Amino acid sequence: MGLILLLLALIVALAVALVALAVILTASAGLGLATAAASRRLPLRARITLLLTLAAAPAAALVSTLDVPAVWQSAAWALPFLTTVASGAAWLAFEAHRRRAPRLPKPAWPVRHSPAAGR
16 A cells, blocks of 8 residues: 555656646746847847847746755756757747748749730
8 A cells, every 4th residue: 555655656756747848838938038039130140149148038037936955956957958048049030031932932934915905
């Protein structure tokens, strides 16, 4: 009976940890997207600096708030940081692609008007 309770407690603890991790990563991704979207009028260098600064702040706050042991500090710091930077970089890449895309795509072949169209 004791072993079953220990296994159930372990499963519940892992489920809670997984949900907490999902919340942290979702919030980090949202922060990266919001930062990249809100800083549209800034030059690219300033946008990247702002993104990296805002990505480091929640990661450092998470490590200090949860009092993570020294063995896990780099992983606990890197996960939200990389998630924020990746989502912000993806948004910046999407904007750059959208700016370079032609407004009216060229036809795949030249359009030839038939002689009957003018009648």
